[in-house]
Amino acid sequence: MNLNSNNGKRDFHKKLPNDSASQKNFSALKNCLNEVQHTWKKEGSLRALVQEWSNIAGLQLAANCSPISFHRGVVVIGASHPQWRQALLYNRPQLLAELRSAGYKVKSLKIQQHHPTELPKQQSVFNTWDKHPSRIDIHGMSECNKCGSPCPAGEKNLWGKCSFCKRQELNK
Numbered sequence: 001m002n003l004n005s006n007n008g009k010r011d012f013h014k015k016l017p018n019d020s021a022s023q024k025n026f027s028a029l030k031n032c033l034n035e036v037q038h039t040w041k042k043e044g045s046l047r048a049l050v051q052e053w054s055n056i057a058g059l060q061l062a063a064n065c066s067p068i069s070f071h072r073g074v075v076v077i078g079a080s081h082p083q084w085r086q087a088l089l090y091n092r093p094q095l096l097a098e099l100r101s102a103g104y105k106v107k108s109l110k111i112q113q114h115h116p117t118e119l120p121k122q123q124s125v126f127n128t129w130d131k132h133p134s135r136i137d138i139h140g141m142s143e144c145n146k147c148g149s150p151c152p153a154g155e156k157n158l159w160g161k162c163s164f165c166k167r168q169e170l171n172k
């Protein structure tokens, strides 16, 4: 699989005027992305989990709690406030079931109080889901400057990269 192969590009342009052909190309690309996500899941990728997190946890929970690590089947979720940590602990069995049904090989789920000291300047945008940079229904989708993955435009406007790359940077 190589999205940037010369072959693929040439084909795409040549067939562009033909609707069904470009549609076919689009679905091939989509399949390709699905395949990538599937591989990520199998490998226990934090990236895949972060990208799907709001679907799995629900918007409100996702705005206040996010996956911090995913190693050897153990997912660690950080909560922004003690009450959200409580909410997570309370919903842990359901969340675990959701993760498994979404295709993640999760053995256990750990929840910790996450001290959000890492983003002092931008902290305010995370306090309400109204303006949360991860909302693609408001900000739309874009592409990360760093890793090239699709990412919420709000995240890109804020950091010039996806939240995953931002986090990798902060953890350095």
Ligand SMILES: [Zn+2]
Binding pocket: 144, 145, 146, 147, 148, 149, 151, 161, 162, 163, 164, 165, 166
């Ligand atoms: Zn990125």
